Amino acid sequence: MSPIAFNGTAVEQNEEGFLVDPSVWNEELAVVLAKAEEGLDQLTDDHWSVIRFIRNHFNESGNAPMVRSMCKGTGVPLKRIYELFPSGPAKGACKLAGLPKPDGCV
Amino acid sequence: MPELDELESRLDALVEGDFQRGLEVFRSKLKEAEASYLNSCVHCGLCASSCHYHRADATLENVPAHKLDVIAAVFKRNFTAMGRVAPGLVGARTFDREMAKAWVDAVFGRCSLCGRCSINCTIGIAMPRIFRAARAALGAMGLTPSDLQATVDNSLQHGNNMAITQEDWVETVQWIEEELQMEVDDPEAKLPLDKKGAKILFTVNPREPKFFPLSLQASAKVFWAAKEDWTLSSDPGWDLTNYGLFNCKDDEAGAITQNLVDAMERLGCKTLVIGECGHGYGAARWEGPEWLQKSYPFEIKSILELMDDYLREGRIHVDPSKNTVPVTLHDPCNLVRHGGICEAQRRVLRKSVTTFTEMTPNRAENFCCGGGGGQLSMARYKNRRIQSGGVKAGQIKDTGAKIVVAPCHNCIDQLMELNKEYKLNVQIKTVAEMVADAIVTTA
Amino acid sequence: MRLLVLASAIWTILAMAFLHHKTKGFGKRTLFSKPAGSPRKGALYAFTRGMAPWAKESVMLNLPSYVAGMAFHAGVFSAFGLMCLALLGFELPFFLLVIAQVFTLLGAIGGLSLFVKRIVKAELRGLSCPDDFVSNLLSTAFALLAFLWTLVPSMESLWLAEGALLLIYAPIGKIRHCLFFFTTRYHLGAFFGRRGTFPPEGNSHA
Ligand code: SF4
Ligand code: SF4
Numbered sequence: 001m002s003p004i005a006f007n008g009t010a011v012e013q014n015e016e017g018f019l020v021d022p023s024v025w026n027e028e029l030a031v032v033l034a035k036a037e038e039g040l041d042q043l044t045d046d047h048w049s050v051i052r053f054i055r056n057h058f059n060e061s062g063n064a065p066m067v068r069s070m071c072k073g074t075g076v077p078l079k080r081i082y083e084l085f086p087s088g089p090a091k092g093a094c095k096l097a098g099l100p101k102p103d104g105c106v
Numbered sequence: 107m108p109e110l111d112e113l114e115s116r117l118d119a120l121v122e123g124d125f126q127r128g129l130e131v132f133r134s135k136l137k138e139a140e141a142s143y144l145n146s147c148v149h150c151g152l153c154a155s156s157c158h159y160h161r162a163d164a165t166l167e168n169v170p171a172h173k174l175d176v177i178a179a180v181f182k183r184n185f186t187a188m189g190r191v192a193p194g195l196v197g198a199r200t201f202d203r204e205m206a207k208a209w210v211d212a213v214f215g216r217c218s219l220c221g222r223c224s225i226n227c228t229i230g231i232a233m234p235r236i237f238r239a240a241r242a243a244l245g246a247m248g249l250t251p252s253d254l255q256a257t258v259d260n261s262l263q264h265g266n267n268m269a270i271t272q273e274d275w276v277e278t279v280q281w282i283e284e285e286l287q288m289e290v291d292d293p294e295a296k297l298p299l300d301k302k303g304a305k306i307l308f309t310v311n312p313r314e315p316k317f318f319p320l321s322l323q324a325s326a327k328v329f330w331a332a333k334e335d336w337t338l339s340s341d342p343g344w345d346l347t348n349y350g351l352f353n354c355k356d357d358e359a360g361a362i363t364q365n366l367v368d369a370m371e372r373l374g375c376k377t378l379v380i381g382e383c384g385h386g387y388g389a390a391r392w393e394g395p396e397w398l399q400k401s402y403p404f405e406i407k408s409i410l411e412l413m414d415d416y417l418r419e420g421r422i423h424v425d426p427s428k429n430t431v432p433v434t435l436h437d438p439c440n441l442v443r444h445g446g447i448c449e450a451q452r453r454v455l456r457k458s459v460t461t462f463t464e465m466t467p468n469r470a471e472n473f474c475c476g477g478g479g480g481q482l483s484m485a486r487y488k489n490r491r492i493q494s495g496g497v498k499a500g501q502i503k504d505t506g507a508k509i510v511v512a513p514c515h516n517c518i519d520q521l522m523e524l525n526k527e528y529k530l531n532v533q534i535k536t537v538a539e540m541v542a543d544a545i546v547t548t549a
Numbered sequence: 550m551r552l553l554v555l556a557s558a559i560w561t562i563l564a565m566a567f568l569h570h571k572t573k574g575f576g577k578r579t580l581f582s583k584p585a586g587s588p589r590k591g592a593l594y595a596f597t598r599g600m601a602p603w604a605k606e607s608v609m610l611n612l613p614s615y616v617a618g619m620a621f622h623a624g625v626f627s628a629f630g631l632m633c634l635a636l637l638g639f640e641l642p643f644f645l646l647v648i649a650q651v652f653t654l655l656g657a658i659g660g661l662s663l664f665v666k667r668i669v670k671a672e673l674r675g676l677s678c679p680d681d682f683v684s685n686l687l688s689t690a691f692a693l694l695a696f697l698w699t700l701v702p703s704m705e706s707l708w709l710a711e712g713a714l715l716l717i718y719a720p721i722g723k724i725r726h727c728l729f730f731f732t733t734r735y736h737l738g739a740f741f742g743r744r745g746t747f748p749p750e751g752n753s754h755a
């Protein structure tokens with residue numbers, strides 16, 4: 001996949017659009033990813049609280065949180081999370097939060 | 107790509123001993139059936155269009171016989187008289203770096219081990235058996251794509267393929283139990299954990315607790331309605347997946363299967379029930395006993411068979427008018443063609459929805475969604491995965507259905523991507539989710 | 550010439566027996582999973598309904614090749630029948646001879662058309678090795694010469710010599726599929742039969 005242009009630098013994504021180097025992530029990049037990967041023009045407060053929650057969890061523990069903790073930690077109901085991120089919590093939300101692709105059937 | 111370079115550099119670093127080891131492992135996987143397969147291809151080329159890779163991109167590399175041929179060429183060179191005497195005549199090739207590359211590309215990069223070519227082959231070559239032997243050989247040479255291997259390693263180290271901690275798993279089960287109790291308005295609705303002596307041990311795909319717990323809730327609702335005596339396990343026996351089926355390292359695959367066997371023993375259950383997952387069913391039901399070299403001392407079933415039983419025996423009742431959106435059904439290769447579970451899900455669906463349209467072709471003739479064979483985990487081949495999935499996308503579109511039911515979490519993930527990529531505008535659900543929505547309680 | 554053909558036939562049989570023996574030498578797989586269906590019924594299906602053109606999408610999509618291939622095989626087998634009779638000095642009744650002529654001629658045409666297809670179609674050419682061409686030519690020529698022999702009996706030596714060559718080559722190249730077709734198809738049927746996929750219950754094309 002060709003790198004995504006961001007602030008005059010090229011940010012590398014893997015074949016599936018996940019960041020090759022999660023540490024380059026910041027919130028402006030999330031906006032760019034949201035448009036490019038999920039077709040989201042606007043990120044609402046709900047989007048942001050999920051994305052920030054996932055990112056904080058990742059910074060602390062190095063992996064993606066369970067969807068249960070996403071709901072609990074943000075107060076966003078489960079069904080709403082699926083609506084917010086068309087590709088779901090893994091290929092949608094975690095991708096926008098700059099996490100590497102989770103292993104498993106995703 | 108770091109990962110791309112990584113496999114490339116592993117290929118470049120191969121030494122003579124690696125090829126020898128690869129050949130030995132390859133040879134060790136062959137029995138008379140496979141030896142017969144490797145002597146059989148007549149290069150008629152009729153298998154080409156049976157493969158979804160070739161349907162989507164008609165190149166020589168995507169012809170099943172060509173994938174078979176790169177393997178057979180090495181087999182001939184090393185294990186047949188003519189291949190040694192006149193390699194040029196019969197198309198025999200030495201196993202060198204170039205051939206190893208061709209093997210990787212053929213069996214990891216262009217095959218989902220779906221077996222659709224097997225039944226369409228003029229002769230009847232069960233090709234995935236050969237491709238699996240080749241994957242095993244490449245594994246012994248250190249050439250398993252690293253993200254596929256990482257998924258297996260997760261299972262080996264953490265007892266499930268997403269590295270979910272026991273605490274997270276148990277908390278999610280409790281959470282879903284609360285959700286279920288609210289849904290059915292019954293404080294006695296339970297997701298029992300570690301219930302010794304329960305009749306059924308139910309297993310799920312880690313994707314459910316991690317990201318998509320509604321399917322677990324749906325299965326639990328069906329058990330609740332059927333008043334089933336069931337349990338989940340808190341130890342690694344809860345995860346039905348086994349990517350050892352795809353990296354084809356039988357010892358690793360066997361170790362993962364052992365988790366299920368241990369849980370059955372620990373909890374003393376009678377029937378091991380595999381949730382909706384094609385490869386998980388194939389691995390646990392069919393390959394597990396072969397990896398472990400012993401028969402199970404318990405019964406093993408798919409939840410699809412169980413739901414079929416419930417409906418037939420009148421243990422649950424459904425009202426199809428609760429599901430009026432047109433539905434079609436996807437046939438996961440490892441569940442249907444390779445698994446033999448074909449009609450149960452159809453009987454269940456016909457009772458649970460008003461409009462059910464088959465894809466064409468279907469059942470054992472179905473097309474792979476493109477995500478099988480471990481493709482979902484191998485990022486490097488993503489573009490081919492999406493492209494080859496175009497065949498399935500076309501089939502779905504032709505049905506006009508708005509809900510695609512897929513009794514496999516692996517397929518579901520691929521179908522979700524196809525949904526987005528090919529703008530299908532469908533919902534993707536499990537069979538249990540459809541049944542759960544249609545359940546009527548007569549109380 | 551008779552002796553040559555006889556010797557070639559003995560070679561073919563011995564070589565095929567050896568190939569079969571070698572394959573068997575890989576050993577049977579002991580299976581531990583509980584069967585869901587019957588390997589025997591699966592094999593039976595694989596050799597009968599499972600081979601019917603309408604049961605196989607690959608056939609329905611390639612009908613001309615299928616017809617050519619069928620004619621080719623029928624032609625070569627008729628030619629073999631003719632050769633056996635000729636060697637035994639047995640004269641065919643007229644109407645059977647006409648049938649044999651039709652079969653061998655159509656067989657030669659089928660073989661030739663498949664040969665041309667293999668050259669013309671890039672993908673098939675890419676799939677081919679020299680053996681594919683040799684095997685086809687030897688078989689096509691055999692059917693063609695059989696046909697010509699029925700018209701020009703003096704061609705017998707040429708035809709029989711070609712037949713001997715075909716017999717000698719058979720186990721060397723892909724014509725060995727006259728043995729492996731049966732073992733492979735048996736294993737396929739047994740595999741899917743055991744898993745309960747063969748014979749299928751429903752109609753997968755509807
Ligand atoms: S097993 Fe499936 S993916 Fe692999 S070559 Fe055959 S048809 Fe194609
Ligand atoms: S259909 Fe079978 S025999 Fe023909 S080319 Fe394909 S694999 Fe070979």
